[in-house]
Amino acid sequence: MSLNSWGMYPRIQSKNYAIEDLNKLDECIAYGNGRSYGDSALNDNIVYMKPYDFFKSFDEKSGVLDVQAGVLLSEILESFVPRGWFLKVTPGTKLITIGGAIASDVHGKNHHTEGCFSECTLEFNIKLENGEIKNVKKGDELFLTTCGGMGLTGIILDAKIQLKKIKSQYINQTTIKTKNLRDTFDAFERYKDEPYSVAWIDCLAKDEEIGKCLLMVGDFDDFGDLDYKQKSKLNIPFNFPSFALNKLSVKAFNWLYYKKAPNGVSKQRVGIDAFFYPLDSIRNWNRIYGKGGFTQYQFILPLENSYEGLQEILGLISNSGKGSFLAVLKLYGKKNDNYLSFPIEGYSLALDFKIEDGLFELLDILDKVVVKYGGRIYLTKDVRVSKEIFEVGYEDIEKFREYRKANKMDKKFNSLQSKRVQI
Amino acid sequence: MSYVLIIGAKSDIAKEVARTYAKNGYNLYLAARDISALEDLAVDIRVRSNVEVKLKELDVTDYDTHNEFYKFLEQRPLGVVVVSGYMVEQNKAQKDWKESLNTINVNYTGVVSLLNIVANDFEKQRVGFIVGVSSVAGDRGRKANYIYGSAKAAFSAYLGGLRNRLNESGVQVLTVKPGFVNTAMTKGMDLPEKLTAQPNEVAEDIFKAQQSGKNILYTKWIWRYVMLVIKHIPEFIFKKMSI
Numbered sequence: 001m002s003l004n005s006w007g008m009y010p011r012i013q014s015k016n017y018a019i020e021d022l023n024k025l026d027e028c029i030a031y032g033n034g035r036s037y038g039d040s041a042l043n044d045n046i047v048y049m050k051p052y053d054f055f056k057s058f059d060e061k062s063g064v065l066d067v068q069a070g071v072l073l074s075e076i077l078e079s080f081v082p083r084g085w086f087l088k089v090t091p092g093t094k095l096i097t098i099g100g101a102i103a104s105d106v107h108g109k110n111h112h113t114e115g116c117f118s119e120c121t122l123e124f125n126i127k128l129e130n131g132e133i134k135n136v137k138k139g140d141e142l143f144l145t146t147c148g149g150m151g152l153t154g155i156i157l158d159a160k161i162q163l164k165k166i167k168s169q170y171i172n173q174t175t176i177k178t179k180n181l182r183d184t185f186d187a188f189e190r191y192k193d194e195p196y197s198v199a200w201i202d203c204l205a206k207d208e209e210i211g212k213c214l215l216m217v218g219d220f221d222d223f224g225d226l227d228y229k230q231k232s233k234l235n236i237p238f239n240f241p242s243f244a245l246n247k248l249s250v251k252a253f254n255w256l257y258y259k260k261a262p263n264g265v266s267k268q269r270v271g272i273d274a275f276f277y278p279l280d281s282i283r284n285w286n287r288i289y290g291k292g293g294f295t296q297y298q299f300i301l302p303l304e305n306s307y308e309g310l311q312e313i314l315g316l317i318s319n320s321g322k323g324s325f326l327a328v329l330k331l332y333g334k335k336n337d338n339y340l341s342f343p344i345e346g347y348s349l350a351l352d353f354k355i356e357d358g359l360f361e362l363l364d365i366l367d368k369v370v371v372k373y374g375g376r377i378y379l380t381k382d383v384r385v386s387k388e389i390f391e392v393g394y395e396d397i398e399k400f401r402e403y404r405k406a407n408k409m410d411k412k413f414n415s416l417q418s419k420r421v422q423i
Numbered sequence: 424m425s426y427v428l429i430i431g432a433k434s435d436i437a438k439e440v441a442r443t444y445a446k447n448g449y450n451l452y453l454a455a456r457d458i459s460a461l462e463d464l465a466v467d468i469r470v471r472s473n474v475e476v477k478l479k480e481l482d483v484t485d486y487d488t489h490n491e492f493y494k495f496l497e498q499r500p501l502g503v504v505v506v507s508g509y510m511v512e513q514n515k516a517q518k519d520w521k522e523s524l525n526t527i528n529v530n531y532t533g534v535v536s537l538l539n540i541v542a543n544d545f546e547k548q549r550v551g552f553i554v555g556v557s558s559v560a561g562d563r564g565r566k567a568n569y570i571y572g573s574a575k576a577a578f579s580a581y582l583g584g585l586r587n588r589l590n591e592s593g594v595q596v597l598t599v600k601p602g603f604v605n606t607a608m609t610k611g612m613d614l615p616e617k618l619t620a621q622p623n624e625v626a627e628d629i630f631k632a633q634q635s636g637k638n639i640l641y642t643k644w645i646w647r648y649v650m651l652v653i654k655h656i657p658e659f660i661f662k663k664m665s666i
Contacts, residue, residue, distance in 0.1 A: 001613070054463050054464070054466070054467040055466070055467045055470035055471050056466060056467070056470065057466070057470060058470050065470075075471070078446070079446075079470075079471045079472065083473075
């Protein structure tokens with residue numbers, strides 16, 4: 001069957017297998033809900049994880065939930081928000097599986113206070129290359145390699161995760177409109193005690209306006225109801241023609257988004273879906289980039305170099321005229337011990353680009369700047385980074401490679417991406 | 424809260440139908456031949472939705488047990504959803520009488536036996552709903568699938584008659600005609616994406632149609648029109664076609 005991930009690029013032919021087929025396969029990679037952007041879950045053979053979607057247990061006292069790897073975060077929210085529980089760590093989409101959340105060691109708006117998904121993962125079971133099922137706990141080397149390990153250590157079967165208590169389904173949000181990058185950094189600094197924060201950057205701003213943004217921070221309200229229901233979604237039923245997303249339309253979108261917000265500081269009270277998952281309300285939003293697909297370029301720079309690096313990269317993007325529909329900036333907290341987890345302390349920027357001529361050349365240029373400032377690229381979003389650029393950013397890469405080799409994982413579990421960057 | 428009885432609870436569609444009713448607060452009886460295969464699902468639904476889930480052993484083709492089965496349910500169900508079904512490749516069914524007979528018995532004879540009992544009870548109580556999952560394959564016989572299709576055609580006709588009879592007693596009968604659904608039954612078949620539903624979409628459609636008192640549901644909705652076209656192709660052309 002024809003298979004792709006969220007970026008719709010590349011599209012490949014592959015065969016679907018069940019976990020039970022593992023011993024028959026020479027090489028494979030687990031595929032969940034297809035929400036990583038590039039080629040991290042693509043290969044000729046995939047183990048399709050969605051059917052493994054059983055909830056196993058929940059402890060009302062401790063808030064520990066045990067689920068199979070194919071369960072979506074949205075299913076957890078649907079069952080548990082009305083009972084006063086929320087995910088401790090959630091990325092900007094709820095349409096990913098638990099297995100994917102662990103393999104990508106995802107993070108969210110509260111990285112600076114709660115860390116990555118592995119921080120709320122208490123233990124999991126994984127099926128290894130030889131068919132053995134291992135129970136893995138925090139501190140095990142298999143935990144350090146599997147969390148953020150892009151599915152390259154085995155097939156994650158199920159996991160126990162810690163949920164957090166909430167008293168309402170509402171978030172008190174403060175929106176800060178800034179004028180330039182310095183202003184944006186100051187705002188992040190000023191609001192760093194808020195549990196949740198993220199900024200939307202206007203990437204096409206020029207000169208002294210470069211880096212202007214809407215910074216949104218907030219926390220759950222202690223008062224209000226828990227009557228959470230997921231609404232039916234707006235659908236984009238077909239791929240937009242490729243001219244739909246040109247420089248002007250992106251500019252118009254960014255302008256509208258920025259203009260819509262009042263000047264200075266404003267306050268809102270919003271629901272879970274509006275605050276955490278604004279794009280999930282549009283099903284298939286990836287189709288607006290046309291059938292050629294798109295990619296997301298996400299990098300992070302160490303704190304001390306973030307300002308200089310971002311100034312340079314935003315300048316390059318602005319001059320290139322290549323539109324980014326979405327540009328998300330965030331200040332991260334301390335890095336964890338997992339070998340391949342993306343977050344380090346510093347600022348991360350994520351931008352969407354339509355796949356088109358000249359794009360990969362531009363990204364190659366950005367890569368060099370990222371490396372120059374000691375930054376790294378996020379594999380979950382990536383579809384094109386070279387081995388050389390990738391490995392400069394990850395100091396534990398050799399430990400990861402050796403572990404894979406020593407445990408014979410390097411032959412069995414591979415994706416197009418793992419072969420490209422040779423991990 | 425009321426119970427819904429799901430017959431043939433092991434299928435992928437049944438799993439999602441069960442989850443959907445539970446999500447909306449209904450307790451469940453899940454009936455299947457081998458209930459040990461349903462234990463994980465029962466746990467899943469209890470954890471997800473905090474409702475009662477009871478497993479009931481039932482062989483759809485063991486007609487003599489049906490009266491007892493229904494009588495011994497702890498509490499009369501408010502609704503019954505029949506999802507049980509059996510499909511083998513047409514080739515096997517036409518060569519092997521046992522396969523043909525099993526197709527007819529699971530898809531038709533057995534559910535008639537069960538629904539007769541349910542209908543008599545609901546009619547007397549003047550309350551309840553019956554949902555029968557038939558198939559678009561029953562709308563017209565095709566060489567690719569006519570043994571299964573003819574059993575489903577009979578089931579659809581049965582449900583139509585039942586609806587007519589029970590209308591007076593205020594009992595709802597919903598006929599569900601799924602087109603292609605991505606399930607274990609269709610695994611390995613190369614299905615056209617636009618015409619193929621996911622089991623959870625089928626379940627949502629069924630729940631909504633049942634709650635709003637509908638009579639016949641095609642799911643995905645486009646199948647109503649696909650079948651409208653297929654049903655209207657003149658026989659002298661149709662017999663030469665391969666669809």
